Amino acid sequence: MTSLAFDLPRLLTTAPLLRARRLTKHYGAIPAVAGVDLDVYPGEVLGIVGESGSGKSTILRLLNLEEAPDTGDYTLTIDGYRGRNLFTLDRYDRRALRVRHIGIVYQNPLHGLRMHITSSGNVAERLIMAGERRFATLRNAARDALDASEFPLARMDDIPRRLSGGMQQRVQLAKAIALQPMVLLLDEPTTGLDVSVQALVLDTLKRIQRELHVATIIVSHDLGVIRTLADRVLVMRHGRVVEHGLTDQVLDDPQDAYTQQLVAAKL
Numbered sequence: 001m002t003s004l005a006f007d008l009p010r011l012l013t014t015a016p017l018l019r020a021r022r023l024t025k026h027y028g029a030i031p032a033v034a035g036v037d038l039d040v041y042p043g044e045v046l047g048i049v050g051e052s053g054s055g056k057s058t059i060l061r062l063l064n065l066e067e068a069p070d071t072g073d074y075t076l077t078i079d080g081y082r083g084r085n086l087f088t089l090d091r092y093d094r095r096a097l098r099v100r101h102i103g104i105v106y107q108n109p110l111h112g113l114r115m116h117i118t119s120s121g122n123v124a125e126r127l128i129m130a131g132e133r134r135f136a137t138l139r140n141a142a143r144d145a146l147d148a149s150e151f152p153l154a155r156m157d158d159i160p161r162r163l164s165g166g167m168q169q170r171v172q173l174a175k176a177i178a179l180q181p182m183v184l185l186l187d188e189p190t191t192g193l194d195v196s197v198q199a200l201v202l203d204t205l206k207r208i209q210r211e212l213h214v215a216t217i218i219v220s221h222d223l224g225v226i227r228t229l230a231d232r233v234l235v236m237r238h239g240r241v242v243e244h245g246l247t248d249q250v251l252d253d254p255q256d257a258y259t260q261q262l263v264a265a266k267l
Contacts, residue, residue, distance in 0.1 A: 015077055017042045017215045018063070018183055023072040025058055032058040033069070034239040040183070043213040047230030047247060049223060049262065055239040056219040057107070060185045063217065064104050065094040076101070078182055099129045103176030103214075107188035109168035112175065115161040119171045120146065122160065126178050145174040150204045166197035170204070177208060184209070186218040190225055202228050223266045227251055235259045 016039035023036040033055040040046045048056045061067045063074065065086060074086045078101055086097065106112040113122050123142040132138055146156050151170040160168050169189055176184060189205065190198040206229060209216050220226055226233055226247060233250050235243040235258065243256040254260045 014041055016040060017077055018217075019073075019075050020059075020063065021073045023059065023062055023074075024070045025055075025062060025067065026070055031239045033062070036234075036236075036239070036241055038234060038241075040215045040217060042215055043209075044232070045209060045216040045218060045230045047226035047233040048217065048219045048236060049221065049226055049233060050236035051221065051262075053238075054236040056236055057187055058239075060104070060187050060217065060219055063183075064102055064185055065089070065098055076182065095129075099126065100179060101182045102185065103179075103181040103183070104185040105169065105172045105176050105187065105189045107191050109160060109165070109172055112172040113160045113168065116159060118157045118159055119151065119163070119174075120156040122171055123175045123178050126175050130179055141178060142174070145178040146171070148177060148208060149174040150200070164197075166193050166201060169193070169201055173204070173208070177212065177214075180212055181214060184212075184214045184216040186216065186220075188220055189218070190220070190222065198225075205229060223251060223263065235262065 018040040020036065020038050023033050024031070025033040036055070036059060038046065048059060050056050058067070062069055062072070068087060072087065075081070075084065076086065081097065086094070089097065104112065114125070120139065120142040123145050124138040127138050127141055132141070143153060143156060147153060149170045151167060151174060155163070155167070160171055163171070186205070190201050193201060202225065209229070218226065218229055230247045232245065233247045234241050235250065235256065237258050243250055243254065243259045250259065251263055254263050
């Protein structure tokens with residue numbers, strides 16, 4: 001994967017694909033996210049790290065239009081949506097945007113998959129939501145997406161509850177990329193997986209991101225995962241960004257005291 005450390009001229013001339021400003025979300029009196037700004041460029045991987053409760057996953061739910069912020073602007077430079085604050089879309093437009101242009105892999109596969117229908121059926125469901133009705137097209141497209149996520153095709157008609165955690169994540173990934181989205185959101189995609197399985201999933205994610213050139217945001221508490229995948233990183237604490245920069249720069253020479261604690265805890 002190209003490091004942004006060697007590609008800064010591109011950033012000076014390329015507009016962000018995704019831009020969020022002043023994202024704020026409270027749950028009661030608790031500020032889960034407090035005034036967060038972020039940009040993601042075409043083909044870039046942005047990592048978000050922080051301890052549990054820092055607001056990482058809340059940001060992904062906001063960017064996936066699953067939840068509405070208290071305040072904030074969210075734009076994508078995609079035809080039909082340029083210049084529009086996506087939080088103001090009605091539920092039909094939000095659904096269409098999510099189906100066509102945003103893919104997500106949840107930490108818990110129960111949130112992303114229907115456990116009682118086949119793995120291929122889970123992927124095909126996304127295509128049906130986009131308007132496809134031809135069985136042969138649905139079958140072939142689901143097969144292609146599962147193959148791209150390195151899921152064993154001999155088990156494409158197994159239901160997810162009969163699969164391992166790593167295989168369930170691959171089905172989620174296949175569903176997320178089936179329509180070649182512009183944005184891919186990954187919420188702790190390797191949590192709970194064995195080290196060997198985690199390495200395989202990371203290799204698959206790197207290959208897919210490279211081939212699709214999709215703007216990706218990955219949330220993880222695992223700094224090794226972030227170092228492997230992310231070009232830039234945001235460090236969050238109590239809903240706020242305390243440090244940001246190129247991944248190697250932040251992880252090798254952290255400036256904020258909290259980031260220093262995170263890095264030291266992983267050594």
